Amino acid sequence: MDISTQKNRYHDAPRAADFTIDQAWDTYSAAEHDRWDRLFRRQKEVAKGRACEAALKAMSALELSASGVPHMDRLSDRLERITGWRVVPVAELVPDNIFFDHLANRRFPAGAFIRPEAEFDYLQEPDIFHDIFGHVPMLAYPVFADFMEAYGKGGQRAMTLGQLHNLARLYWYTVEFGLIREAGGLRIYGAGIISSPQETVFALEDDSPNRIGFDVQRLMRTKYIIDDFQQTYFVIDSFEALLEACYQDFGTVYSEVKGKPDYEAAEVAQGDAVIHRGTHAYFDAGGRRGA
Template structure:
């Protein structure tokens, strides 16, 4: 992962920050306002990333890119893209400035609306971005919403998020999102494939997640996932692997009440740890993390 911006390179400003915001935090994408440079930046990101994902992304994702008519012809118009997606699974994409409050986010998901940041990363942030932009949200997340099983899971997650907020168990539910929606892997014809948007939108992590010997790759288990902490500013130390999207539906379409009761007294598992009962597909060497600067490697 590329280094963060230095003091000599101040973080470029998200030009949508001052946009008029509706009560549900949505804004006007104002698609006509994107510059030629911004459209060209999308085209480069799209072309480079899609090439890396061939043979790495799950077939559901690659098929959806075609079905939704993604292309290298500039930043997608969310309204027109939503019309195509809605015809497939009933979902729509709503533009926002950046991250939205949890309760707003869950309400959108529960009503089959996916909030997507409207800004596109700058040239200085092409390899590292602190907050999700339109490329991460549209290219990374939206194609999977064309898969009926996955689309239903995300809606159920939104409804479950509202309950988790009320019960004070949001950190546990956030881990489920992180290790599936953002950084999930799935088996396909005996191989591992990517379906998480955080991996999809990063060419470097697309290679790391599948090929590097450093991270653990472990069979998905709901309770194990919801006990496992994660890191937000580097590659993952562990990836959880689904047998299929049917497994995701089967394990998550249950009453989380008893699970939350157990999690209330369960210890947190660090991302580099393996525990008894893990279905270990690959025991990571952690070499990537140990070879980082001493201060960074101390937690590996």
């Protein structure tokens, strides 16, 4: 079989101790480069007026474009000059301890494979388009870059305290599916939204989901959906506020949330700063992604 048609062409690639692999950039096929170009052009257009200013500016600064699958070493050289981060290729999701070590040392592990044509519109596991178009631009914004390093260090501690499930929810509702207030209204910074044309529109413009002000403890107690749009999106006021909230001693936060019941993904809780109370019409109709 032509390896360019497989879902993950790096499945059997040799891995270093930190689970990194050789991207082997020169082995991408013409079809794979074309697939990146089409994904990039479509999503760059959808992101206009919807992605946060920091992400849009970073795409230009990092020279992301529809010119073939990015070469991670070259991209890393540009990123490192801005915030000291590098992007390292991996075959698939890495173990938690490895992931946190990478983040704590300003390395972002990015999947090296690109989704197959049959899954052009939606892929549940992160590929190179999700990781580089979605995650990497925000790593060029200094405050967010600091937040990601702090998250990596916090993850190492959460593992020792048995609170990883709480910290994972923080990542989900910020790094993957976060919204931010800007002068023009709500904008996207979460990679899971910004790399998806459907969710980019849904998160901002659909009446179905809740949009609620950011609160660390609230996020840590909230369940989330893996295979469909989110039922609730949390909104930060600024990246500085996000960083400040996450520089606190999470040992105290974990003590506060431990033993308390979880919130369902669609739930609006007493005390929430409700920006928009969702109708949940999309979810009541059965959704689409999870169908």
